[in-house]
Amino acid sequence: MKKILVLYYSRTGNTGKMADAVAEGAGAVHGVDVEVKYYATPEELADFDAVVVGVPTYHHDMTVDIKKLFEEAAVKNVNLKAKTGAAFGSYGWSGEAPKLVLEIMENKFGMDIIESPLLIKYTPDKTGLEKCRKLGREIVERLIPKV
Ligand SMILES: Cc1cc2nc3c(=O)[nH]c(=O)nc-3n(C[C@H](O)[C@H](O)[C@H](O)COP(=O)(O)O)c2cc1C
Numbered sequence: 001m002k003k004i005l006v007l008y009y010s011r012t013g014n015t016g017k018m019a020d021a022v023a024e025g026a027g028a029v030h031g032v033d034v035e036v037k038y039y040a041t042p043e044e045l046a047d048f049d050a051v052v053v054g055v056p057t058y059h060h061d062m063t064v065d066i067k068k069l070f071e072e073a074a075v076k077n078v079n080l081k082a083k084t085g086a087a088f089g090s091y092g093w094s095g096e097a098p099k100l101v102l103e104i105m106e107n108k109f110g111m112d113i114i115e116s117p118l119l120i121k122y123t124p125d126k127t128g129l130e131k132c133r134k135l136g137r138e139i140v141e142r143l144i145p146k147v
Pocket of ligand 1: 010011012013014057058059090092094095096121123
């Protein structure tokens with residue numbers, strides 16, 4: 001059973017809606033265990049085959065919780081090498097945060113990332129939520145080729 005973590009932060013709920021849809025897309029495939037969390041310890045990240053991070057952009061940056069998590073994971077040498085990584089998030093006008101997360105996943109932790117980050121402006125509509133479900137399915141395909 002492949003394990004996928006969808007870890008997100010959301011202040012006004014938009015990235016939260018995206019997180020639920022990503023999890024729905026990934027969870028639709030048999031043989032996959034998806035956990036949606038608002039908080040994880042750095043060590044917990046290593047328990048999953050894929051780590052998917054949802055983060056909105058505030059002040060041209062990722063939110064402090066997610067930044068702190070990666071900082072602590074680096075300090076504690078949490079091994080995420082070759083695990084699948086993906087990022088998504090709601091934004092208003094610039095949307096840097098998910099790109100920054102993917103950069104760290106790839107360059108610092110050597111993860112196998114899914115390009116590009118999924119960005120949705122403000123509240124996801126029907127089309128946006130479908131894009132989120134598609135990202136969920138893509139993550140599973142990366143973990144289990146030929147699903
Ligand atoms: C104080 C503040 C600062 C923000 N800064 C940015 C920003 O730098 N770039 C951007 O694209 N959006 C910015 N936004 C817009 C948020 O990313 C947007 O509202 C998003 O939908 C919030 O997602 P959430 O509901 O998951 O918290 C900002 C919003 C607020 C309230």
